[in-house]
Amino acid sequence: MASVSRRLFMTGAALCSLLFSHAYAAETVKIGLVLPMTGPFASTGRQVEAGVKAYMALNGDTVAGKKVEVVLRDDAGTADQTRRIAQELVVKDGASMLMGFGLTPLALSVAPVLAQAKVPAIITSATTSIITQKSDYFVRTSMAGPQSAVPVATWAAKNGLKRVVTLVSDYGPGIDIEKGFTDQFKKDGGEILEAVRVPLQNPDFAPFLQRVRDTKPDAVFVFVPSGVGSIFMKQFVERGLRDAGIKLIATGDVTDDDLLNGMGDAALGVITGHFYSANHDSAENKAFVAEVRKANNNMRPNFMSVGGYDAMALAYAALKKTNGDTDGTKLVEAMKGMAWTSPRGPITIDAKTRDIVQDIYMREVKKVDGELYNVEFATFPKVRDPNTP
Amino acid sequence: MSPLPRQALASAFLRRKARWKPLEYGFWILALGAAFALPSQQLLLSEIAILALFAMSLDLIVGYAGILSLGHAAFFGVGAYAAGLLSLHLTAEPLTGLILSGAIAGLLGLATSYLVLRGSDLTKLMTTFGVSMLISEAANQAAWLTGGADGLSGILIDPIAGLFEFDLFGQTGYLYCLTVLFAALVIARRIVHAPFGLSLKAIKRNSRRAAMLGISPNRRIVVIYTLSAVYAGFAGALLTQTTSFVSPDVLAFHRSADVLLVLVLGGVGYLYGGVIGAVIFTVLRAWLSVVTPQYWMFWIGLVLVALVLVGRDRINPARLTAWVRTKTGRAAPSAAPLAKEEA
Known part of the structure; x- marks a missing residue:
């Protein structure tokens, strides 16, 4: 039947x-x-x-x-x-x-x-x-995973940022990236003062940023999913972290090309590592x-x-x-x-x-022809997913 | 006045209400026929069957006990996670998994049913909502157990009874879901058409007066709420078993909202409301999201508003037949009082 x-x-x-x-x-x-x-x-x-x-x-x-x-x-x-x-x-x-x-x-x-x-x-x-x-x-x-975060760690350690607080969104990719950054940064002789995880939904960064400010790090390393970046950037400036001399380093998700222009001058000077910028010269x-x-x-x-x-x-x-x-x-x-x-x-x-093997670029947010862009200034060639051997 | 004729009258009334109607036979024949007549739509059909079961479980508490819930996804989600975890750690046999998942969801229902005994409708709404938020966040945080935001993957389900393997076309899945839906409906039908079901309706109308008549509202609400949770757990388990994946959105708020919408769409308090609503909602969504992937939500919203304005009673078969009968001039001895009663 x-x-x-x-x-x-x-x-x-x-x-x-x-x-x-x-x-x-x-x-x-x-x-x-x-x-x-x-x-x-x-x-x-x-x-x-x-x-x-x-x-x-x-x-x-x-x-x-x-x-x-x-x-x-x-x-x-x-x-x-x-x-x-x-x-x-x-x-x-x-x-x-x-x-x-x-x-x-x-x-x-x-x-x-x-x-x-x-x-x-x-x-x-x-x-x-x-x-x-x-x-x-x-x-x-x-x-692939923390591909973009690892070069940021290397770059930061080389450029005199020794004491760093990490702040990531609390979900799979965020935790991947936190681990990737932290492992590499420690290997390069850096020190992680605190690892902050923020909820993925309804993010209000104010209380977390206050904590970051109180620990007085050289820089704060950030990963939040694309789209949340602009809220973060605004609160980063509002809470006076930039005035306190704390540098903002991040993965490129934070300065997403789609939203970067809308963030305004608050985003200027932010250093990120990522695989793509609309400003890439080719x-x-x-x-x-x-x-x-x-x-x-x-x-x-x-x-x-x-x-x-x-x-x-x-x-x-x-x-x-x-x-x-x-x-x-x-x-x-x-x-x-x-x-x-x-x-x-x-x-x-x-x-x-x-999985993909690609170049990761270090970029700085700058004004190009009146628009904000992630301008590439260094390349880490052929980066693999550090989590898979 | 001897009590005997009255008793006979009452049981005759119950029997009449519990009788299977021709429309019902027609519906189930169609549903079974769809498994063979629509080979390319099996996945959609399974989804309908699962949503129908979920909506029916909500109907048990909304339509019969009068408890509005905005957190019914809690039981659905717990059932889904339970089925996933059982198949990963205990047994991949689907029937055992299904029954155990329903039982686990039922336990949660039993435990939380005491929270909906007190307070007004609004309080109950908020309580159910709160419980579902708590469980959703717990599942998100307990990544060691639930896989957190990534969900549970790698679930393998054995063939049903060792014979019927879940195929890519989804036919086995659909027949499985349909069988469970049918069994659940038969049981629910017996329960709501028994004196127990009538007493629930009395509680829904006026719980204080019901209590004065000797009906204990609390105990009955606990029982029906638990049963409803078991059904929702079954629905969740079916979803896990047919998709072999659990993601955290089984507990999401939109699922509780969707199911309430489905129930309202199909009509409250006659068991088939959830089934009809599920058919309309799922077919509409599937069709619109293919026609216009970006803007289908706009159209579905528009259709829902239109449906509510037109009056959802138009799609309630009991009333439709009553309406057709009055139009054709034939008296409708059974349908007319029914329509009045449900108004």
Whole structure:
């Protein structure tokens, strides 16, 4: 009985997929793009989508003789939605690749789908170290764990900032970054006076900043998710930390390109380490920034956007390498070890961990042509995720 | 006046109310048929079944005991986490996991039910809300147990009864959820159509008068609140088992709000309200979010406002049949009093 109904069901499914996809199944490669387009993380979704579209605008929509079609779906930042949508994209829409995933739990929720369906998923935003270990089909083009924090520690220790307080948002990536920074900073002879963790939701930094001020450090190292940075910056100045001579060093999330201009002069002089600045000086980046600005009402691309752009670049390159073969396992194999020049600079997908290896830049917030930018002044080449050997 | 005819009258009334209606048969046949007729929609159907069970559990306390809750996700979330942890540490057998998760959520319901015995509606609303916030933050902080903000992953669920494996199409998952929903409904139906259910309705109308009639409100509220928590725990466990993942948003406030919305949409106090609401809400959301990924929330808001303005009674089948019957000129002996009673 069970086997009969099962067979019936499979026939039905096959029939349906035939009916709906027959006409252009041979020529089209579908890529499912799952992003938070609504809710508190909507800005992430908007930026990644802009990056994906920019790549297609600049490089056309055909690769290896196949037409690439991106199917955008909103998961509102809710993990069970992400999981259902991912599964539907694979089963119903016949997506041969998945892309997106704004937050760590959203990415982790699709791991079982990938294992069953054997479809690669390119992560454009989520950064926690563990993600790529949870499925052999995860490949990442955003950032791996505390990649951006470790060079900041080295830089700070070299530049006379010996006594530092860390302040991070209390969730997976924040704790990753706190550990990455602290380990490196201690190795370089620095001293951590205090490690402050602030709640992720409804952040009011005032009481924490007061504590930081009272310990009188040389600098405070900060990680808060993109979007919260502007509130932090405002309170940092209001609480008189800058006047007290405390330097602000951070990961690039705090001075997110998307929001930097709105922070005003309070942000001037902040030192951050990150993998992308819209001000990066290269032909690839100029074309990328111009395209995103043109297509999105003059919006400045940020590091999320470049994650989406590179995810598409990787998808195209993998399809080219497999000659248009959409077998998931072959695509992942093709992605391993891939190296190219992105708008952010040279990047590589590590063949073993499927994670990104990239240059991290030290930047200072400066005024360029009347706008605030993260201006790069030093490069740490080929930084790997310090959490994975 | 002998007590006998009155008693007979009462039990006849209860029996009449408890009888299965043709519409109900139709609904379940459709639901079962969907498993085979819509092979590409199984995941959405599972989601509907889970939300329906969750909304039904809320209906038990809102519609029957008159306790408004803004924190029902607490039980849903506890059930979800319990199912996840059980499968990671104890057994991956789904039925055992389901029952134990329901029991754990039920224990929490029993413990917190004493908090909703006192106070006005507003107090109860705030109490339930507070409890769910407490549990949500506890789950976020206890990262060693719950995985914190990253959620629980690596959950593997065995085939049901060792026979039916959870497939990628989600058919097994849907049939599993549907079976649990059906079983839960049958039990809930028996309970609310028993004298116990009637006494709950009496408490809802006027608990003081009910007490004077010899109905003890507190004990009954504790029982129904616990049962409702068990059902919510089942729903949460089903979500974990069909998605093999638990994220902290199972406890989020929006889940409590959504389920209340679903229930209001479908109608309160007749068990199927949650089911109908779940169908409308989920289908609407899935459809709109595909058509317009950026702006679907605007449209869903608009549709909800329109539905409320039009009057949700229009989608209540009992009244719809009553309305159709009066229009077609046929008298509706059973439906008319029903409609009056629910007004």
